[in-house]
Amino acid sequence: xxxxxxxxxxxxxxxxxxxxxxxxxxxxxxxxxxxxxxxxxxxxxxxxxxxxxxxxxxxxxxxxxxxxxxxxxxxxxxxxxxxxxxxxxxxxxxxxxxxxxxxxxxxxxxxxxxxxxxxxxxxxxxxxxxxxxxxxxxxxxxxxxxxxxxxxxxxxxxxxxxxxxxxxxxxxxxxxxxxxxxxxxxxxxxxxxxxxxxxxxxxxxxxxxxxxxxxxxxxxxxxxxxxxxxxxxxxxxxxxxxxxxxxxxxxxxxxxxxxxxxxxxxxxxxxxxxxxxxxxxxxxxxxxxxxxxxxxxxxxxxxxxxxxxxxxxxxxxxxxxxxxxxxxxxx
Amino acid sequence: xxxxxxxxxxxxxxxxxxxxxxxxxxxxxxxxxxxxxxxxxxxxxxxxxxxxxxxxxxxxxxxxxxxxxxxxxxxxxxxxxxxxxxxxxxxxxxxxxxxxxxxxxxxxxxxxxxxxxxxxxxxxxxxxxxxxxxxxxxxxxxxxxxxxxxxxxxxxxxxxxxxxxxxxxxxxxxxxxxxxxxxxxxxxxxxxxxxxxxxxxxxxxxxxxxxxxxxxxxxxxxxxxxxxxxxxxxxxxxxxxxxxxxxxxxxxxxxxxxxxxxxxxxxxxxxxxxxxxxxxxxxxxxxxxxxxxxxxxxxxxxxxxxxxxxxxxxxxxxxxxxxxxxxxxxx
Numbered sequence: 001x002x003x004x005x006x007x008x009x010x011x012x013x014x015x016x017x018x019x020x021x022x023x024x025x026x027x028x029x030x031x032x033x034x035x036x037x038x039x040x041x042x043x044x045x046x047x048x049x050x051x052x053x054x055x056x057x058x059x060x061x062x063x064x065x066x067x068x069x070x071x072x073x074x075x076x077x078x079x080x081x082x083x084x085x086x087x088x089x090x091x092x093x094x095x096x097x098x099x100x101x102x103x104x105x106x107x108x109x110x111x112x113x114x115x116x117x118x119x120x121x122x123x124x125x126x127x128x129x130x131x132x133x134x135x136x137x138x139x140x141x142x143x144x145x146x147x148x149x150x151x152x153x154x155x156x157x158x159x160x161x162x163x164x165x166x167x168x169x170x171x172x173x174x175x176x177x178x179x180x181x182x183x184x185x186x187x188x189x190x191x192x193x194x195x196x197x198x199x200x201x202x203x204x205x206x207x208x209x210x211x212x213x214x215x216x217x218x219x220x221x222x223x224x225x226x227x228x229x230x231x232x233x234x235x236x237x238x239x240x241x242x243x244x245x246x247x248x249x250x251x252x253x254x255x256x257x258x259x260x261x262x263x264x265x266x267x268x269x270x271x272x273x274x275x276x277x278x279x280x281x282x283x284x285x286x287x288x289x290x291x292x293x294x295x296x297x298x299x300x301x302x303x304x305x306x307x308x309x310x311x312x313x314x315x316x317x318x319x320x321x322x323x324x325x326x327x328x329x330x331x
Numbered sequence: 332x333x334x335x336x337x338x339x340x341x342x343x344x345x346x347x348x349x350x351x352x353x354x355x356x357x358x359x360x361x362x363x364x365x366x367x368x369x370x371x372x373x374x375x376x377x378x379x380x381x382x383x384x385x386x387x388x389x390x391x392x393x394x395x396x397x398x399x400x401x402x403x404x405x406x407x408x409x410x411x412x413x414x415x416x417x418x419x420x421x422x423x424x425x426x427x428x429x430x431x432x433x434x435x436x437x438x439x440x441x442x443x444x445x446x447x448x449x450x451x452x453x454x455x456x457x458x459x460x461x462x463x464x465x466x467x468x469x470x471x472x473x474x475x476x477x478x479x480x481x482x483x484x485x486x487x488x489x490x491x492x493x494x495x496x497x498x499x500x501x502x503x504x505x506x507x508x509x510x511x512x513x514x515x516x517x518x519x520x521x522x523x524x525x526x527x528x529x530x531x532x533x534x535x536x537x538x539x540x541x542x543x544x545x546x547x548x549x550x551x552x553x554x555x556x557x558x559x560x561x562x563x564x565x566x567x568x569x570x571x572x573x574x575x576x577x578x579x580x581x582x583x584x585x586x587x588x589x590x591x592x593x594x595x596x597x598x599x600x601x602x603x604x605x606x607x608x609x610x611x612x613x614x615x616x617x618x619x620x621x622x623x624x625x626x627x628x629x630x631x632x633x634x635x636x637x638x639x640x641x642x643x644x645x646x647x648x649x650x651x652x653x654x655x656x657x658x659x660x661x662x
Binding site for chain 1: 545560
């Protein structure tokens, strides 16, 4: 492959079925994701348009995957290609498509906090996989990328879950029905739904948050939970915001995990008083999210929740965006 | 109200908004129902067109509810109006609509086995409630009848559940999202779906079947279960028979309850070998059901399952019908 046209020209050439000028460099945005979605512990997630991570990827003549630069991570992420989730999953992809001859240089631009419960590692990994798949000419479908991103998750948090990576790849609301075999189902994204996310800057490592959960639960509580999961899924298909809201109740995990999040119940009250459809923990926290029917109430909610956290002497970040229905995009 | 036109004339007069000739007698069919629906323990049910019960109801001049006759019950059901679920729930309805002045005579024609796991008491109760509501001029909506039918269930099996009565009243697949407050959601009925039901004539009382279930379960199994519940509900909305089939797995209740059902695993094998979408216990058993894509495979399945049971020296009954999408009907 020649390397004698400028990167800018190459980016402009990104068109489907354009095989004349193979793309050599690409910059991709992949979205943050809210996993668990209240009652949907370990099975439901959705993507947002803000925040997200960006990956710039360049094909080179020297085989192997290299991390050239990471910005926005405060030096927290490994530059070692074998340890970084982005490079490791890209490497895994190249092995699968039998293209270990390919050379790849990666710049990772973190645009979201790490360890926030917003699928930070997923966003990076998915941006990298989306980029390499585009550069290789879309050899795999978005759904086929999910297992590669799960490998990245395993590296990042010791547990290869899919409820962040699947919505980050596919966009919208996604159900992970089963892991063995992997069965990922795209659910409808209700029109006009907004997400209001607040990240209180306290430390809640995913592993600790998982360990807090009891391994045994009462069957009657599990029945309540799956009634709500079924209601939430029905509400998405019916575009019924009221049913979605009634179903956004978690009797099993939230009561324990919310203890780690300062001002959790007060933030819920703020959300519901300001017209939220529902409110809950994003992933394993400490970020919280509200779903709303419009941008204005989403902004009101994040503003009031941040004011509350400020009073509690806790720094915070807030994000308001529509639910991302498309997944990653080329920038 | 006068009583001088013949019953036949009155039935013919059953038309909506016909207030000139108040109806005095009516005969109603209400469907059998499959509750639990594999992974949807206590939250999902659906109605079938065969079997079902029939109630003939007549308004009289003497206030109070009377059971005039019961057929097809082998003398098992009480004629005492306070103890019979049909009369008791009709009485409850009349009290609610403030019409205790009304006199009602009921004939109950059982057309399905009692204690079979097919919602036998529900079918009778719902037929009665649908009949009295029609005779009173549809004072309540079908959904509003659900709590009255639940009272009947409480009388019949000591537990006021809704996953039989709700589909019997509303038809199709129904989700009971919550009991407190009651939240019942009609799900789509896939076009062309058939149910193949086999009732092995062994005794499995609902109360015993409930007591077999463990009160605590592993969270990881509960997650598997609600992933499947979400998949099943999604499959109904997407009219995706394959997804419905993949989701029809019960890791929590079926492994215990199926022990009480002779030839259960063999009947499952017969169902799946003959193209069933899925197979499971109906309610708390001993009836089993298969969902199929057509009538022919449903018939093949029930025939082969009955042959198996015959070899095991167990009498059985079989029913093949399309999924009932409408609920009760006036005969």
